Amino acid sequence: MASYTPTSSATKAGSKNGRTKKTAAKAGAKNGKKQSTAPVATYSGRGSQTIVRKSNDLIQNAMYSLSLSQQKLMLHIFAMIKPSDTELPRYEMSIYEFLKLCGVDPHNGSMYKQVKKNIEDIANAKVQWIRLAGTQKITMFRWLSSATIDEGTGKIVLTLDQSLKPHLIQLKEFYTTMNITYTLPMKSQYSLKIYELCKSYQNLYLTKKQKGEPLVWNIETLKKQVDCNAANWAHVRRTVLDKAKSEINGHTDIYFDYEVYEKDRQRVIAIAVTIEPVDKQVADDKLNEITKSMSSKVRSKKNKLTLAETGTLDDDPNVLTLEYVSVPETTIPYSYGATPEMLRQELEVKAELDKLARELTADEMEAVHTIIGAMVKMAGTPRGNDKMIDGGNAHFFQTMNNVIDNCGGLRRWFEGAATRYAAKVIPVARTKSAPLPYLSRAILEDLENYRLYVVGGMPEELEDEYPETPDIVETTDFVETDAEPVNQLEPDDAATKKEITAALLRYIDREALSARLTTGQMEAFEDILQMTAYFCRRNVKGKDDGMMEGKANMQFLDALNKVIARYESLTILFEAMAVMMDYDTYWKDLMKNPKIKNPKLVFQSEVEKALLMPSAVIGAYTARRDQNDSGRPARKEYNWTKVFEEE
Known part of the structure; x- marks a missing residue:
C-alpha cells in the first residue's frame, strides 16, 4: 500500500477572507480522515458527471504547476462534486477507474507506476494565490490532503484539501460552470487554462461589450495565471495564445480571439480579448463529436498501446485526443503522409489558393501546384535517417508544421517563394537527371529558412523575435540524387x-x-x-x-x-x-x-x-x-x- 501526504507542514485556506483551517488540514494530512458528514464519491456513482463549478478566485488568482493530464484529472475529480454536497467528498475508486478518468487505456498493466507518480506529483503540487497589487499577503495550500493506493485491492482513496471547500462547495455567486468534455481534446496545458479564464471572464466581457469597453488582460498577470515563463511576447503569442485560440475555437462552446491593446516601445503590455459564446447547436455538435471520437479511440486502442518509458500521462499514446480540424492555421498530422490525395487537399487549404490566385501570375500559380505535388511525395517518403511516424516523414512534417504554426498557414510562404521557383528552381530542376530529389531538397531548405521568404517581410510579432533578418542569400545547387553521405552523425x-x-x-x-x-x-x-x-x-x-x-x-x-x-x-x-x-x-x-x-x-x-x-x-x-x-x-x-x- 502506498500513501502520500503533502510535504508542507502548514496549510492555509484559499477563501476570500483568508481564514485558516488548521485543524481540518492537519487531520487530513495526518491520517486522511474527514468529517463524518463528508459524502463518498465513487466512480460508479459519479464518474459520468461532466459539469464543474469553480469559484472565479480559484480560476483567476490561483498559481500552480500541473501537467495537462493532471489538470484534466483534477477537473474530473471536481466534476464528481454535486451541487447538493455540503462537504468535500472522499473519492474512492479502483485503479482501473482512475485510469479511465485520466482518459488512458486501463488495460495496460504498466500504468500502475505512472498512476502513483501522478498522484504523488499532484499531492505535492503547491497552489499559491497570486499577490494582488497593494497587498503583502500570500496564501498557499495543496490540492490533496492525503492519497492512498492499495495495490493489493487495486483501490485508490483521495482526499481534497479543506482549503478548496469555499471554492467548490455550495457556490452562490462569482463562480464559473463549464463542461469538461470540451477540454478532453486539448493538447496544450495553456489551452486548458486559457479556456477556464475565458469562461470565468465571459460575463464581464459581455457586460463591457454592451458599454463599448474592451476586456483587457495584462500580459505579466496572464503569464502567472497560466504558469508560463515565456521570455518575450513572440513566445507568449505563439505557444500560449495562438495555440489556445486554435484549440478553443476548434473544440469548445466559446470563440476566443485577442489583439494587442497596449505597448511600451516594442514590449506588449496588454491585450484586448474577445470571448463570444457559439451557437448552442454548434456547441452540442462539438460535444457529440468529442464523445464519438473518444469511444472510437477506446475501441481501436484497447490492449494495443503501452506507455512511453519516460514522462507522465501526457506522453502516453493512449490519452484520448480529438481528430484533426482542417483550417489554414492548424498543423497537419503525420498520418496524412500516407494519404496523398488528402494531403494535397490540406496543402491547398493551408496555401489558400483563392488568395494566392489574386496575387500571383499564371506561371507562379503553376509553380505553387508543382511545389504542392512535390511536398505530397516528400511527406510519405523516407529519406536517409528520417524517422517515419504514422506513415509520414517526421522531419518533413516538423519542418512544414513549424511554418504553419508561426505564419498561420502556408500562404505567405508560397507567395514569397513562388516567383523564385517559377523563374529559377523549377526550370533548373527540369534539366537534372533526377528532378524530384533536387526540387525536394530546395523545398525543404526553403521551409527551414521560411523567414527569408514570407511575403512582405517579417510580420511585426516575428520581427520582435528575429530582428533584421538577412536578405535572401542565393544557395548552391542541391545534390541531384537521394544518396546520403556515408559518414554522418548517428x-x-x-x-x-x-x-x-x-x-x-x-x-x-x-x-x-x-x-x-x-x-x-x-x-x-x-x-x-x-x-x-x-x-x-x-x-x-x-x-x-x-x-x-x-x-x-x-x-x-x-x-x-x-x-x-x-x-x-x-x-x-x-x-x-x-x-x-x-x-x-x-x-x-x-x-x-x-x-x-x-x-x-x-x-x-x-x-x-x-x-x-x-x-x-x-x-x-x-x-x-x-x-x-x-x-x-x-x-x-x-x-x-x-x-x-x-x-
Missing part, C-alpha cells in the same frame, strides 16, 4: 555528452578555426560546442515530443547532418556562430545591458536558433565575409540581443 553518437562532443569534433577542423578566429571568437566556439552537445541530447517535455531516438534529439542531428551533407564538415557553421557571438563584443554587450537578466539564457536561445536554421546563418556569414574580402561595405551585424531588451 543516434548512437549521442549516448553520452562525451560521445556526442567527440562526434561533433570529427567534423570540425579546430586547428583551422584557431588560426582564423580571435581569442574572443574561440572562447565563444568552445561554449557553443558544449551547448550544441546539450541540444543534440535535449529532451524537454512537450518541446521535443516525437523528436527523440534513444538519447538523441533528431531535430538537431538532422539539421547538423544537412550541413555535413553539403559542406562535408561542420567547420563553416561553427565558424559563423563563433564570429556572430564573439565574446569580445557579444558577451560584453549582454553583460552591460541592464534589461537582460539572464545572459546565459540569451546565449542558449541564440545557439538553438542558429542550429535549427544553419543555412541562413552560414549564408549570411559567407555573404558578409565575401563583401569584406571584395572591399565592399560589410552588411550590418545581426542584432542578437534586441529581442531580449523588452524584458
Whole structure:
C-alpha cells in the first residue's frame, strides 16, 4: 500500500477572507480522515458527471504547476462534486477507474507506476494565490490532503484539501460552470487554462461589450495565471495564445480571439480579448463529436498501446485526443503522409489558393501546384535517417508544421517563394537527371529558412523575435540524387555528452578555426560546442515530443547532418556562430545591458536558433565575409540581443 501526504507542514485556506483551517488540514494530512458528514464519491456513482463549478478566485488568482493530464484529472475529480454536497467528498475508486478518468487505456498493466507518480506529483503540487497589487499577503495550500493506493485491492482513496471547500462547495455567486468534455481534446496545458479564464471572464466581457469597453488582460498577470515563463511576447503569442485560440475555437462552446491593446516601445503590455459564446447547436455538435471520437479511440486502442518509458500521462499514446480540424492555421498530422490525395487537399487549404490566385501570375500559380505535388511525395517518403511516424516523414512534417504554426498557414510562404521557383528552381530542376530529389531538397531548405521568404517581410510579432533578418542569400545547387553521405552523425553518437562532443569534433577542423578566429571568437566556439552537445541530447517535455531516438534529439542531428551533407564538415557553421557571438563584443554587450537578466539564457536561445536554421546563418556569414574580402561595405551585424531588451 502506498500513501502520500503533502510535504508542507502548514496549510492555509484559499477563501476570500483568508481564514485558516488548521485543524481540518492537519487531520487530513495526518491520517486522511474527514468529517463524518463528508459524502463518498465513487466512480460508479459519479464518474459520468461532466459539469464543474469553480469559484472565479480559484480560476483567476490561483498559481500552480500541473501537467495537462493532471489538470484534466483534477477537473474530473471536481466534476464528481454535486451541487447538493455540503462537504468535500472522499473519492474512492479502483485503479482501473482512475485510469479511465485520466482518459488512458486501463488495460495496460504498466500504468500502475505512472498512476502513483501522478498522484504523488499532484499531492505535492503547491497552489499559491497570486499577490494582488497593494497587498503583502500570500496564501498557499495543496490540492490533496492525503492519497492512498492499495495495490493489493487495486483501490485508490483521495482526499481534497479543506482549503478548496469555499471554492467548490455550495457556490452562490462569482463562480464559473463549464463542461469538461470540451477540454478532453486539448493538447496544450495553456489551452486548458486559457479556456477556464475565458469562461470565468465571459460575463464581464459581455457586460463591457454592451458599454463599448474592451476586456483587457495584462500580459505579466496572464503569464502567472497560466504558469508560463515565456521570455518575450513572440513566445507568449505563439505557444500560449495562438495555440489556445486554435484549440478553443476548434473544440469548445466559446470563440476566443485577442489583439494587442497596449505597448511600451516594442514590449506588449496588454491585450484586448474577445470571448463570444457559439451557437448552442454548434456547441452540442462539438460535444457529440468529442464523445464519438473518444469511444472510437477506446475501441481501436484497447490492449494495443503501452506507455512511453519516460514522462507522465501526457506522453502516453493512449490519452484520448480529438481528430484533426482542417483550417489554414492548424498543423497537419503525420498520418496524412500516407494519404496523398488528402494531403494535397490540406496543402491547398493551408496555401489558400483563392488568395494566392489574386496575387500571383499564371506561371507562379503553376509553380505553387508543382511545389504542392512535390511536398505530397516528400511527406510519405523516407529519406536517409528520417524517422517515419504514422506513415509520414517526421522531419518533413516538423519542418512544414513549424511554418504553419508561426505564419498561420502556408500562404505567405508560397507567395514569397513562388516567383523564385517559377523563374529559377523549377526550370533548373527540369534539366537534372533526377528532378524530384533536387526540387525536394530546395523545398525543404526553403521551409527551414521560411523567414527569408514570407511575403512582405517579417510580420511585426516575428520581427520582435528575429530582428533584421538577412536578405535572401542565393544557395548552391542541391545534390541531384537521394544518396546520403556515408559518414554522418548517428543516434548512437549521442549516448553520452562525451560521445556526442567527440562526434561533433570529427567534423570540425579546430586547428583551422584557431588560426582564423580571435581569442574572443574561440572562447565563444568552445561554449557553443558544449551547448550544441546539450541540444543534440535535449529532451524537454512537450518541446521535443516525437523528436527523440534513444538519447538523441533528431531535430538537431538532422539539421547538423544537412550541413555535413553539403559542406562535408561542420567547420563553416561553427565558424559563423563563433564570429556572430564573439565574446569580445557579444558577451560584453549582454553583460552591460541592464534589461537582460539572464545572459546565459540569451546565449542558449541564440545557439538553438542558429542550429535549427544553419543555412541562413552560414549564408549570411559567407555573404558578409565575401563583401569584406571584395572591399565592399560589410552588411550590418545581426542584432542578437534586441529581442531580449523588452524584458
